[in-house]
Amino acid sequence: MNRRYFLGMALSAAAAPVAASPFFSRRSAERPRVLSFRHLHTDEWVDVTYRIGDTYQRSALLRLNQFFRDFRTGDVTTMDPQLFDILYDLKLRLGDPDARFDVISAYRSPATNARLRKASRGVAKNSLHLHGQAIDVRFPDLSTRRLRDAAVSLGRGGVGYYRRSDFVHLDTGAVRSWGA
Template sequence: MTRYESTGQMDQSSRRSDTGFSRRALLGIFAATMVTAAPTFSKAAGFLRGGAGDIRRIRMYSGRTGEQLDTIYWIDGQYVPEAVREVTYFMRDWRNNEMIGIDTRTIDILTATHRLVDVNRPYMLLSGFRSPQTNAMLRATSSGVARDSLHMRGQAVDVRLEGRSVSQVASAAERCSAGGVGRYSGSNFVHMDCGAVRQWGR
């Protein structure tokens, strides 16, 4: 069963499911009503300004599905809708293929952080969007999962970056002053979100 969220809200009435949707069909349906958030208003936007034109690129691969993402999602002051949809699909809940509109501020934080750590490697995505069912399952097995996790709103990601430590990646994310940054050194990943500015972990 494939599920998707067309408006970025957890509204049961907006969900549809089918067993025959291809990836392209899912993205096409999602395109009709997707709403992206306002650009990041923090320091992250400043770190994203480049000398060779105003472009923003994100590169990731999934440790869960094996999929890869390499896309320019912002060009000269505008988000590229199809590229943002690609990010949304890539960051879906891989356990049930449910997806929600990924907040563009979160994408910007990831991109700004990647520029600051100055490494030519893609992120490994561990967790993007989580459906309520997945979040509840993870809460039952871990004390570090919030009941109202921003992952369920498409506003948080957990990533690793080869060649850089948890401390290095987290420190760069904190410089963006754009949201929450969690250090999980024992599990070798960094949490980033576009919620309130805060830090935790070590």
């Protein structure tokens, strides 16, 4: 055996138990999931650890429910925590774990949704915004096209691209996409 082969085998053998160790996989799975948002209509900011491991943090979810209220009426709903998982995975996909999302819209009360439907034909009658399952966002220093592409690549939920309005719609519904 040559020395390089022997050294490579020895290093591989030494590293294998570390990579397979349940301690290391458990530690990465228990890493806190942090999200940061700025609401463009209320100018409120929030940074929150919403999940640790497989456990959603109740107090954080309550804060997020309040933050994502219908800013027109003040009505609050329970947001789908899977939406936060999509947002978290999206910021990691984009390679920016400290990224802050700018929020255009999240929960919409039935009254707000009806009013918006009268003003625009692009608002769905049974929008997932009504059920706390949708959010419209952008990143301050990233094109919405790149944000849309990254969201589509996740293969989870709906992704709408609104180039003229400069935002991306994300939801926890069926996998689909729209917008040029």
